[in-house]
Amino acid sequence: xxxxxxxxxxxxxxxxxxxxLQCAQDMNHEYMSWYRQDPGMGLRLIHYSVGAGITDQGExxxxxxxxxxxxxxxxLRLLSAAPSQTSVYFCASSYGTGRGTDTQYFGPGxxxxxx
Amino acid sequence: xxxxxxxxxxxxxxxxxxxxxxxxxxxxxxxxxxxxxxxHSQGPQYIIHGLKNxxxxxxxxxxxxxxxxxxxxxxxxxxxxxxxxxxxxVREAGAGSYQLTFGKGTKLSVxx
Numbered sequence: 001x002x003x004x005x006x007x008x009x010x011x012x013x014x015x016x017x018x019x020x021l022q023c024a025q026d027m028n029h030e031y032m033s034w035y036r037q038d039p040g041m042g043l044r045l046i047h048y049s050v051g052a053g054i055t056d057q058g059e060x061x062x063x064x065x066x067x068x069x070x071x072x073x074x075x076l077r078l079l080s081a082a083p084s085q086t087s088v089y090f091c092a093s094s095y096g097t098g099r100g101t102d103t104q105y106f107g108p109g110x111x112x113x114x115x
Numbered sequence: 116x117x118x119x120x121x122x123x124x125x126x127x128x129x130x131x132x133x134x135x136x137x138x139x140x141x142x143x144x145x146x147x148x149x150x151x152x153x154x155h156s157q158g159p160q161y162i163i164h165g166l167k168n169x170x171x172x173x174x175x176x177x178x179x180x181x182x183x184x185x186x187x188x189x190x191x192x193x194x195x196x197x198x199x200x201x202x203x204x205v206r207e208a209g210a211g212s213y214q215l216t217f218g219k220g221t222k223l224s225v226x227x
Binding site (some may be wrong): 004033035040041042043044045048058088090092102104105106107108109 | 160164216
């Protein structure tokens, strides 16, 4: 299994540009989520999905859109990039039983800089 | 979810046990204690979790006090590769519980 994969690894955008961060998992996990991590801080939840066709907002959803058309993929879209969105973005997945014993697996991250 | 308190940093000599404390005095009865670590800006890695009994796996041991208000993660023989930020997370066990709430964690430095 490749686990959780993210592309690209690095990205530089100009203010106002849009882009999509890709996340895929091959573990047949129902639950997927996106976090952002700013320097010296812990991770903050942006959006999550408990299955194909179902998404919901996390702690910091503004400026981001998500969709979940397949179990495997959970892309994160930046609609109009702003310097405040400069961060490292992590995707995670788990079986999604909805119980606190789910172990979440994280991808390697995408490092985004918005100029 | 209950809040956790961890020291911002700790040092440990290579080959010695690393004991990382976590305070979660407001934990409720259906909340688990989870530990993750993040090595040099990689994605967080699951270490161990527990409810009220002590737990051990191939990576670490988790000791939870009887009143469940604090816990200690033990890395029995720390190596240089264990240098990382360690996050203690308290997470609800009920249905619909998905989110992990990360604090700033403890930066563990393993010294040669």
